[in-house]
Amino acid sequence: MAAKLILYTNPMSRGQIARWMLEEVDETYETIVLDYASSMKSPDYLAINPMGKVPAIVHGDKVVTECAAICAYLADAFPAANLAPPVDARDAYYRWLFFAAGPVEAAVTNKSMGFTLPEGRERMAGYGTFDDAIATLEQAISGPQWICGDQFTAADVYVGAQVDWGLSFGTIPTSPAFEAYAERLRERPAYKRQKDIDNALIAEAQKQG
Secondary structure, eight states: OOEEEHHHHHESSSHHHHHHHHHHOOOOOEEOOOOOTTGGSSHHHHHTTTTTTTTTEEEEEEEEEHHHHHHHHHHHOGHHHHOOOOGGGGHHHHHHHHHHHIIIIIHHHHHHTTOOTTTTGGGGGGOOOOOHHHHHHHHHHHHHSSSBTTOHHHHHHHHHHHHHHHHHHTOOOOOOHHHHHHHHHHTHHHHHHHHHHHHHHHHHHHHOO
């Protein structure tokens, strides 16, 4: 019997990334929607994620939080989906998955909140400068296909979500390379299913609120 798979999420959150990855692996999963004001900080959920944030997945007796970790875990847990390269060919896969989770995430968040590094202190920040992080990200996705070449992988889900959201909300500057990559991502059936599911949940919440 397959282990039960549960997604804890809120449709207006990074939980959209985890759902997209779940749709890519195409396994049955249960969704538990939490709200920011109460259930996300409830004792039951804090026992799963002490940060009181979403997303989180529970797969049998295993708990995984953090979007990049969720993407990598699901790729390994469900190898039939072919969302990770062979182990001896994961250099680009690991490099860009964690580059997006570290330097890009920090650079975009700091810029969005108006935080400016003191002049001459760039070396103390893991991302150096926002411009350097974005230029490096753009280089990573500038090929005609995917981050790992011809194979779409979990790295494209996580990196792609960063690019897609960044273009949509203006936190990543537009460029032909970013736009072309995002367009390829938006054509994936799993991406479309995730958007349909989460947009319906958002609409329902707005109707009730």
